[in-house]
Amino acid sequence: MTPSKYLATLAGTALMLGGGAHAAQKETLHYLTSADVEPVMILPKPFAPGSDGENAELAELHRIIASASAARMAQAKWDDAHEDPALFDDVLGVKLEVMPATWALLSEVQEEGEVAADVSKNYFDRARPWATDSTLANCDAGKNANPRRSYPSGHSTLSYSVGFVLARLVPEKADVILSRAADYAMSRQVCGVHYPSDTEASHVLATIIGTKLLANPSFVAKMAAARSELRAAHLTHW
Secondary structure (H helix, E strand, C coil), X not given: CCHHHHHHHHHCCCCCXXXXXXXXXXXXXXXXXXXXXXXXXXXXXXXXXXXXXXXXXXXXXXXXXXXXXXXXXXXXXXXXXXXXXXXXXXXHCCCHHHCHHHHHHHHHHHHHHHHHHHHHHHHHCCCCHHHHCCCCCCCCCCCCCCCCCCCCCHHHHHHHHHHHHHHHHCHHHHHHHHHHHHHHHHHHHHCCCCCHHHHHHHHHHHHHHHHHHHCCHHHHHHHHHHHHHHHXXXXXXX
16 A cells, blocks of 8 residues: 555544544543544554555655755754644744643643553554664654654644644634644654654544544533633634
């Protein structure tokens, strides 16, 4: 299967909302159940080591990194070092951390995503691209990073899941919020720490997380407080 067909397969799973045997979960999974994020039920296997698909993805990463401008690489490194909902501050024109109800809600989304991504990372145990190809420039150099935490991307799960919820809190800025989520995920490829299929898997997982959260009465109740806060800050009229 070619990378493009593989990514299309991933995208087509975005509305499959889990089921099957329970996966191991951490105590910080508050809203979802382990069945909701069962890896084998929501994500296909990544390309096998040494396969044509993996080699094509590595070649694509080399192309992305070589063609990245200095400004884009600087953005990727900033994104690498900042893993929280503040990634959306610039597009909203406000510091989310000073908005307690909103920050607390989005932090819960992040926490739920971290646990869900961790389950899949452990299940698929995919080597990072730089662990497979030592010639690949990457943002993990010198960090003693775990070489087997590639699929899916935790950073990308954060941006897509928080972006999913934030776009519904501030629908007037949904386009720039979702664009920033995608750009943040792209930074993982520019950084050479994730394959394209890793970040697309995160998009699928985050869509499932967001959909499940918006169907949870306890979570929806907290959204009301966040929306009121955002309305008071003149970020939304909803």
